[in-house]
Amino acid sequence: xxxxxxTRVTQFAYFDxxxxxxxxKGRKVLDFGGNIGIFLTGAGDSVDHDDYWCLDINREVIExxxxxxxxxxxxxxxxxxxxxxxxxVRYLSIPDCGIQFDIILAxxxxxxxxxxxxxxxxxxxxxxxxxxxVLAFTFCDPRYDRSLSDPTLPSGSDVRKNLERAxxxxxxxxxxxxxERACQAKWCLLIDxxxxxxxxxxxxxxxxxxxxxxxxxxxxxxEHMASLFPDAKxxxxxxxxxxxxxxxxxxx
Ligand SMILES: C[S@@+](CC[C@H](N)C(=O)[O-])C[C@H]1O[C@@H](n2cnc3c(N)ncnc32)[C@H](O)[C@@H]1O
Numbered sequence: 001x002x003x004x005x006x007t008r009v010t011q012f013a014y015f016d017x018x019x020x021x022x023x024x025k026g027r028k029v030l031d032f033g034g035n036i037g038i039f040l041t042g043a044g045d046s047v048d049h050d051d052y053w054c055l056d057i058n059r060e061v062i063e064x065x066x067x068x069x070x071x072x073x074x075x076x077x078x079x080x081x082x083x084x085x086x087x088x089v090r091y092l093s094i095p096d097c098g099i100q101f102d103i104i105l106a107x108x109x110x111x112x113x114x115x116x117x118x119x120x121x122x123x124x125x126x127x128x129x130x131x132x133x134v135l136a137f138t139f140c141d142p143r144y145d146r147s148l149s150d151p152t153l154p155s156g157s158d159v160r161k162n163l164e165r166a167x168x169x170x171x172x173x174x175x176x177x178x179x180e181r182a183c184q185a186k187w188c189l190l191i192d193x194x195x196x197x198x199x200x201x202x203x204x205x206x207x208x209x210x211x212x213x214x215x216x217x218x219x220x221x222x223e224h225m226a227s228l229f230p231d232a233k234x235x236x237x238x239x240x241x242x243x244x245x246x247x248x249x250x251x252x
Contacts, residue, residue, distance in 0.1 A: 004058055004061065004084065005035065005061060006036060007038065008107075009038055009042040010241055011031075011042055011105070011107045012043040014107070014238045014245075015103075015136055018247065019103070019134060019136060022103065024046045024103070025046070026048070026051065028099055028101045028103070028130070029053065029101065029105065030053045030054075030097070030101040030103070031052065031053065031107075032055050032094075032106040032121075032125060033056055033057075033107070034055065035056055035065070036065045037054045039105070040052060040069055040072060048071075050071045050073075052069075053072070053073040053074075053097055054073070055076075055094065056074075056076070057077050057078070057079050057080075057084050057085040057088060058084040059085070062074045062076045073097070075097060077092070077094060078092060079091075080092070080205070082210030082212060083205075090206045093124060094125065096128075100128060100129060100130035100131075101128055101129060101130060102129075102133050102134070103133065103134055103136075104125050104128065104129060104133065105135075105136050106136075106137035106138065109137065109138075110138070110218070111140050111218060111243065113204075113218060114199070114204035114205060114218065115187055115228075117204050117206065119228065122229070122248075125137075129250040130250075131250065131251075132250065132251070133250045134249050134250070135247070135249075136248075137245070137246055138243035138245050139218075139225055139246060140242075140243055140244070141219065141220065141222055141244050142158075142179075142182040142183055142185065142220075142221065144157055144158070144237065144242060146158060148239075149237050149238075149239045149242040150240040150241075157182070159178070159182045160175065162190055162217055163179065165215070181195055184197075185197040185221075186221055186223075187219060187220040188218070189203055189216070189217070190215070190217045190218075191210070191216050191217075222234045229248060232246045232248045233246070234246050235247065
């Protein structure tokens with residue numbers, strides 16, 4: 001399962017920029033889908049470990065986080081996912097951590113869930129915010145050229161990257177045509193090299209029996225996210241990351 005261990009350390013800089021350098025010290029932070037808690041590595045001294053909670057459905061990363069960051073709080077969320085938690089419980093609600101959070105973050109989590117699951121989980125996360133709390137989560141716009149954020153990457157969208165990766169395993173498909181269809185969609189799901197435009201709930205992680213090693217990625221346009229979350233701000237990526245961000249503030 002080592003490929004499921006995150007090595008990205010840019011999350012703190014990314015959210016700090018988009019949230020306009022909030023006060024982090026003394027604020028309770030929930031990193032939803034935070035993996036091994038590598039957010040803390042990028043955060044350095046800015047976030048006290050005992051103010052940090054990481055919730056993830058992958059038991060292995062939670063155990064590793066507990067070892068690496070013993071002062072922080074790691075909670076296993078035993079929700080089913082064919083990829084990350086095949087023995088988990090379908091439709092399980094997010095566990096109550098016993099506190100309200102000032103800042104809730106989710107980096108590259110709803111990029112791997114169906115729209116309905118994203119709506120369900122975001123609603124639950126909203127309910128975990130303290131008065132004046134903020135929730136920030138990333139999403140991928142299918143039209144965004146990743147090289148605009150990171151010039152070392154080949155030009156093209158995340159959809160193209162994933163199709164090219166999947167192509168190694170499978171036969172030839174017209175990648176340009178699939179990329180074009182993804183660009184026309186309000187939202188879409190790419191499972192390996194199969195694209196589904198606005199698929200029904202039977203394609204959600206909770207309903208379908210996926211394969212453990214498949215790639216399951218969802219894409220939402222900025223305009224569509226704005227219509228799903230009318231009280232949110234949908235912001236462009238912060239280099240070198242190429243994911244957009246949705247920011248929801250709770251007003252007291
Ligand atoms: C692509 S990784 C991103 C990890 C980390 N946030 C980062 O920025 O490196 C996605 C993470 O979300 C977790 N995850 C996927 N679905 C989830 C869900 N429904 N609830 C909580 N965590 C989930 C996975 O186990 C994995 O650790």
